[in-house]
Amino acid sequence: MIDFHAHLDLYPDPHAAARECIARNLYVLSVTTTPSAWAGTAALTEGAPRIQTALGLHPQIAHERKAELALFEELLPRVRYVGEIGLDGVPEYRRHWPDQQRVFTRILELCERAGGRIMTLHSRRATTAVLDGLSAHPDAGTPVLHWFSGTQRELTRAVDLGCWFSVGPAMLSGDKGRQLVLKMPRERVLTESDGPFAQIDGRAAWPWDVVRAVETLAQLWSEPPDAVDRQLRENLRGLTANGG
Template sequence: MIDFHAHLDLYPDPGMIVREVAARGMYVLSVTTTPSAWKGTSALVTPGSRIRTALGLHPQLAHLRVSELQLFDAYLHESMYVGEIGLDGAPEFKQHWETQIAIFDHILNACGSAGGRIMSIHSRRAAPTVLDRLEAFPDAGTPVLHWFSGSKRDLRRAIARGCWFSVGPAMLVAEKACDLVRNMPRDRVLTETDGPFAQINGKSAVPWDAYKATVRLAEIWGTSVSEAEQLLHSNLRRLVELGTVGQADTSPN
């Protein structure tokens, strides 16, 4: 199983979640919302696990954590994964829009200067501008659009730009989302949960709920669950290979 976007540090008992992930042999990208959380979140991971920690600065917190960009720059060399980053165009965050863009630009530029990173990107109500910024910083790395909810036109742009996509069970209950997934290149899709923020049947999603997304993808693609699993694991291997060009090898075991 693959959960390419989970906030392990924000569960009530992160240690329990990490132990269960290890017991299940899962591949998990543990994203962070602030650079100051990166060290502590990285410390949750035991050597030899299939968990990787991403260095992030969430757009909803960007205006509060501008001062942490120095920490971001300091830690960037320690991780080939960056996330959660991006832009949020919801009304409650629009007043900080220019700050969000400035911070996103800084991060993309830093990633490009560092040789490129695999990036888990938030684009709620902001897909066109996120794509604009990715086009402005083409060397930033490989973008993985988490819980993509843009228009079909945005999706076509994202595909042409080389973006990947991570989709979860909470996303795949909506027909619009399923329709978007039908138009995503199958070889650029990964599963995620966005736990503990995402809810499934009124409860916070946990990383192993990613299996529900695999089952739903199999239905959407018209394949067996085992075939969907094989494709998802092939996708992950290929993405990691893209990200390790010129980087230290930190691929899953």
Template sequence: MIDFHAHLDLYPDPQATARECVARNLYVLSVTTTPSAWTGTAALSKDAPRIRTALGLHPQIAHERKGELPLFERLLPQVRYVGEVGLDGGPEFRRHWPDQEQVFSQVLDLCGRAGGRIMTIHSRRAATPVLDALTAWPAAGIAILHWFSGTQKELARAIDLGCWFSIGPAMLAGDKGRALAAKMPRDRVLTESDGPFAQVDGRAAWPWDADRAVEALAQIWSEPVDEVRRQLLNNFRRLIQKIPARS
């Protein structure tokens, strides 16, 4: 099983959650929302070779944590994954848009100068400006648009730019998410939970709930579940081969 976007450090008992991920043989990309959270979150992956920790600065708190960009720069040589980063166009965050743009542009520039990173990117109500930024910094690395919720036109542009997509059960619970998933290149899709933020059955999603997306994708793609699992595993293996060496 693959959960390519989970906030392990934000569960009530992060250590127990990480241990359960190990017991279930689950590959997890543990994303962070601030650079200052990275060291403590990375400690959760001790003795857990299938858990990797991404270095992030979440757009919803960019205005509060933009002062951590120097720390982001110092930590970047230690990581191959970056996230959660991006832009959020929700009305409650629009007043902080200049800070979001400043942070995201600097993150992309730093990643490009470091040789590129695999990035898990937030683009809620901001798909076009996120894609504009990725176009402006093509050397930043491989973009994985997590829980993509843009338009079909924006999806087509993202595909043309070479973006990947991580899809969770919460996204696939709605018609729009399923319609978008149907149009995504099957060889550039991974599963995610976005736990504990995403909801499954009225509760916070666990990392292993990412597996529910496999069954939904099997229906959407009209493929057997085993074939979908094989496709996703092949995608994952191909992606990690693209990981640049740490600078």
């Protein structure tokens, strides 16, 4: 199973969460919200090659942590994956929009200069602006839109731009999420948990809950779960062979 967007360092016991992922032989992309969190998060999974740690600066705290862009630049040569990055347009964070845009643009510039990275992107109520940034920086790498919630028109544009998508049980619990997934190219879909932020049955999602996303994709795609699992593993191989 694949969890392409989880916040391992933010679980109550990050070491236990990492050990369980290793025991279950999960492939996990462990994202970070600040550059200063990267080293400690990467240390959680030393010797676990199936768990990779991404270097991020989350848009919701871009206004507080923009000074860490220098550290981001310093660490970027050490990573293949970047995230969580992006923009957030909900009212609570929209007032910090100029800082969000400056941080996002700078990260895209740095990724371009570094030769491109595989990027996991936050785009809540900001899809068009995120896609505009990707269009302006086409060599920043391969974008993976996590928990995509834009419009059908924005989805078409994202597909045309070469974006990938990571979808989880929380996204797939609603009709809008399911309808969006039906329009996504199957060869560019991966699963995610977004734990511990995402909720399942009133509790925090765990990386191994991606099995629920596999089951829902099997229903939507009219394929048996084992065929969906094979498709997702092929997708991951394709992304890591060609992206970033």
